[in-house]
Amino acid sequence: MFDLIVRNANLPDGRSGIDIAITRGKIAAIEKGIAASAGEEIDATDRLVSPPFIDPHFHMDATLSLGIPRMNVSGTLLEGIALWGELRPIVTKEELVERALRYCDLAVTQGLLFIRSHVDTSDPRLVTVEALLEVKDRVKPYIELQLVAFPQDGYYRAKDGVAALNRALDMGVDIVGGIPHFERTMEDGRLSVEALCRIAADRGLPVDMHCDETDDPMSRHIETLAAETIRHGLQGRVAGSHLTSMHSMDNYYVSKLIPLMAEAQINVIPNPLINIMLQGRHDTYPKRRGMTRVREMMAAGLNVSFGHDCVMDPWYSMGSGDMLEVGHMAIHVAQMAGIEDKRQIFDALTVNSAKALGLQGYGLEKGCKADIIILQAADAMEALRLKPNRLAVIKGGKVIARTAPRIGELFLDGRPKSIDGGRDYVPKIR
Numbered sequence: 001m002f003d004l005i006v007r008n009a010n011l012p013d014g015r016s017g018i019d020i021a022i023t024r025g026k027i028a029a030i031e032k033g034i035a036a037s038a039g040e041e042i043d044a045t046d047r048l049v050s051p052p053f054i055d056p057h058f059h060m061d062a063t064l065s066l067g068i069p070r071m072n073v074s075g076t077l078l079e080g081i082a083l084w085g086e087l088r089p090i091v092t093k094e095e096l097v098e099r100a101l102r103y104c105d106l107a108v109t110q111g112l113l114f115i116r117s118h119v120d121t122s123d124p125r126l127v128t129v130e131a132l133l134e135v136k137d138r139v140k141p142y143i144e145l146q147l148v149a150f151p152q153d154g155y156y157r158a159k160d161g162v163a164a165l166n167r168a169l170d171m172g173v174d175i176v177g178g179i180p181h182f183e184r185t186m187e188d189g190r191l192s193v194e195a196l197c198r199i200a201a202d203r204g205l206p207v208d209m210h211c212d213e214t215d216d217p218m219s220r221h222i223e224t225l226a227a228e229t230i231r232h233g234l235q236g237r238v239a240g241s242h243l244t245s246m247h248s249m250d251n252y253y254v255s256k257l258i259p260l261m262a263e264a265q266i267n268v269i270p271n272p273l274i275n276i277m278l279q280g281r282h283d284t285y286p287k288r289r290g291m292t293r294v295r296e297m298m299a300a301g302l303n304v305s306f307g308h309d310c311v312m313d314p315w316y317s318m319g320s321g322d323m324l325e326v327g328h329m330a331i332h333v334a335q336m337a338g339i340e341d342k343r344q345i346f347d348a349l350t351v352n353s354a355k356a357l358g359l360q361g362y363g364l365e366k367g368c369k370a371d372i373i374i375l376q377a378a379d380a381m382e383a384l385r386l387k388p389n390r391l392a393v394i395k396g397g398k399v400i401a402r403t404a405p406r407i408g409e410l411f412l413d414g415r416p417k418s419i420d421g422g423r424d425y426v427p428k429i430r
């Protein structure tokens with residue numbers, strides 16, 4: 001007798017007709033035709049059942065602040081940073097907590113149950129840090145939130161940036177951040193990478209830097225980040241977020257850089273929505289895409305996962321907490337349209353991110369935590385195409401959110417009465 005059985009599921013790896021039995025918050029069995037019964041059963045026939053989505057790069061201190069105190073008129077990264085600089089000194093802890101909790105509600109309905117958020121440490125009051133530490137605690141029953149100490153205005157460039165970042169880590173922030181391309185000079189950027197990796201090594205913490213978020217092909221801080229990772233023995237525990245300058249780099253240089261990154265086991269975290277929106281702004285035509293070299297890095301064995309980065313904040317007025325929207329954009333920007341490509345993109349929203357975040361017990365295997373989502377799509381390809389409703393979101397064996405399937409009713413003579421986009425329109429080619 002199990003607590004819950006999800007019946008007849010399609011899994012992201014292509015298996016179908018699988019039952020998943022759950023006891024005491026864990027997956028007790030995952031196989032075809034489980035004979036036992038359970039307190040509750042959910043029929044997942046023709047539905048994709050996946051581990052929850054993970055957002056490995058987000059800014060929860062800024063989310064849902066769109067329009068406060070004003071809109072980003074140019075829509076650029078630099079005006080976004082300036083605008084955040086206007087809001088930050090006047091924002092209160094209560095406002096930050098309220099907005100973050102509201103975003104987490106949305107995330108749960110989207111099946112997004114793991115988030116790594118950068119927390120700006122540039123304002124010496126550190127209300128951002130106080131607020132997000134409180135949020136981390138409050139959402140713990142349903143969302144695992146990791147926090148990165150992020151010196152938005154520069155570790156060396158901001159007044160008291162060094163002290164504030166270290167204070168944030170003392171307060172309990174989990175990960176060391178950085179923004180080397182935003183320091184005053186290339187040399188300051190390099191020195192910041194060295195200093196921040198040393199802090200991480202000394203404190204036994206992972207690293208996740210905004211690195212080379214620029215179209216400048218000479219912005220090469222990722223090289224220093226990889227070298228420092230190896231020097232300090234931090235392999236596998238360091239993430240390079242954005243890495244957009246790699247889009248514009250010389251191919252010969254990249255042919256040396258990617259193997260170095262692979263040696264350092266850098267976790268690569270592009271943010272397709274933001275990168276396509278904010279990069280290439282100084283180009284006329286043709287305009288660069290400004291997303292890093294996803295296909296090449298995946299081929300080199302690097303762990304690539306995608307972040308949402310922003311939702312309705314000074315940098316990005318769109319977004320819905322839907323990681324499938326992120327994957328959908330990634331497919332287009334990286335031109336990864338093949339069946340195997342799409343499988344890799346889905347992995348980049350789930351298992352690859354779990355590896356980048358060092359999650360334990362994540363996945364659809366016996367013994368894993370019973371964190372499971374059921375989507376109104378037949379398989380991972382259809383999920384990426386349709387961005388379908390999450391019919392059920394299960395955390396630790398308990399249903400914590402449900403959304404009714406999106407069914408279109410038709411009133412046409414001689415045509416079907418209704419359309420279930422996630423079921424009726426799946427091509428029979430696979």
Ligand SMILES: [Zn+2]
Nearest residue numbers: 059118210309
């Ligand atoms: Zn970011």
